[in-house]
Amino acid sequence: xxxxxxxxxxxxxxxxxSVKIECRxxxxxxxTMFWYRQFPKQSLMLMATSNEGSKATYEQGVxxxxxxxxxxxxxxxxxxxxxxxxxxxxxxxxxVSVREREQYFGPGTRLxxx
Amino acid sequence: xxxxxxxxGPLSVPEGAIVSLNCTYSNSAFQYFMWYRQYSRKxxxxxxxxxxxxxxxxxxxxxxxxxxxxxISLFIRDSQPSDSATYLCATGAGGTSYGxxxxxxxxxxxxxx
Numbered sequence: 001x002x003x004x005x006x007x008x009x010x011x012x013x014x015x016x017x018s019v020k021i022e023c024r025x026x027x028x029x030x031x032t033m034f035w036y037r038q039f040p041k042q043s044l045m046l047m048a049t050s051n052e053g054s055k056a057t058y059e060q061g062v063x064x065x066x067x068x069x070x071x072x073x074x075x076x077x078x079x080x081x082x083x084x085x086x087x088x089x090x091x092x093x094x095x096v097s098v099r100e101r102e103q104y105f106g107p108g109t110r111l112x113x114x
Numbered sequence: 115x116x117x118x119x120x121x122x123g124p125l126s127v128p129e130g131a132i133v134s135l136n137c138t139y140s141n142s143a144f145q146y147f148m149w150y151r152q153y154s155r156k157x158x159x160x161x162x163x164x165x166x167x168x169x170x171x172x173x174x175x176x177x178x179x180x181x182x183x184x185x186i187s188l189f190i191r192d193s194q195p196s197d198s199a200t201y202l203c204a205t206g207a208g209g210t211s212y213g214x215x216x217x218x219x220x221x222x223x224x225x226x227x
Contacts, residue, residue, distance in 0.1 A: 001160065032213055041122075043202060043217040044158070093157050097213040105150075105157035 002028040002096045006106035014114055018082045021109045023094030029074035030096040034103065035067075038091040050077040050094075084113040117141050120203055120218030129227050133190040137203035137218045140184065144205040144216070147179050149188045152200045152220065161201075162188065193225045 003026040013019045023033060031052045036044040048069050049057040056069035066088075068080040081088055089112050095103040120137045127133055135149075146165035150158035162177040164170045170177045178187040186203055203218040 004157075006157075034213065034215075043120075043219045044215075046214060046216075049213065091155075095157075102160065102163060103148075103213065103215060104160060107157045108155070110155065 001102070002026075002030070002098050002104040004094065004096050004104055004106040006092075006094060006109050008109060009107060010110040010112070012112045012114060013084050015085055017084055018080055019084060019111060021079045021081075021092055021094075021111070023077045023079070023106055025075045025096045028096060028098060030077075030098075031074065032097045033071060033077040034095045034097065035069060035077075035079050036093045036095065038093060038108075040091075044093065047079075081111065084111075086113045089113045115140060116219075117144075117216050118203060118205055118218040120221055122219050122221060124222040124224060126224045126226065127193055129193060129195060129225055131193050131225070133188075133193050133197070133223060133225075135188040135190075135201050135203070135221050135223070137186045138184055139186070139205055139216075141205075141207065141216075142184075143207040145208045146206050147177070147186050148204045148206075148215070149175075149177055150202040150204060150217075151197075152202060154199075158202055195225050195227055198224045 005024045007022045033050040035047045047062045050069045050071040052071045058064045071077040093108040095105045118139045148163040149161045152158045167181045174191045176189040200220040202220045204215040
């Protein structure tokens with residue numbers, strides 16, 4: 001498998017500010033990473049596919065100007081939530097695709113916007 | 115209709131019981147199937163994956179896929195309190211949908227001593 005870390009594990013920010021979440025693949029060079037969000041007692045919803053060295057691909061309904069994704073290296077992808085709003089409060093999880101059929105997830109970041 | 119349907123439970127069983135978790139899917143393009151376990155406030159952990167109809171066994175876990183009826187199952191034998199978690203089924207279509215997974219809602223399982 002792959003070991004994936006996320007930082008921070010939880011963050012609280014004020015409305016209108018921006019917050020950056022890092023996703024690192026510790027033992028695998030990941031050309032593709034995925035970002036999900038999960039609301040309480042709900043399943044994971046894919047937000048975007050992050051490709052190393054190119055623009056991310058966003059799922060329908062996800063605002064690309066609000067959720068900025070940068071995949072600058074084979075081990076790091078970042079998600080920046082811009083102009084955060086309380087409705088952005090959620091659990092954000094990244095994953096690394098080792099083989100098409102195997103994805104390994106990070107521990108998640110809990111974002112609370114006040 | 116959701117592409118992947120999963121009974122959210124909650125499901126409560128005594129220690130040592132056999133647990134059966136199930137999902138149905140509607141998209142015939144789905145080619146591979148996974149089960150993840152998620153503890154509270156943690157990321158999902160890959161338990162099993164399979165891409166063909168039939169059974170796949172790994173220790174106390176057995177994954178079963180029936181593509182003809184679009185039905186996938188996970189069986190847990192000799193369940194333990196440490197198995198208490200949310201179990202998520204997931205499927206993927208491959209091809210142009212490389213790596214994209216569609217998840218079920220998750221079933222909350224509690225195994226009590």
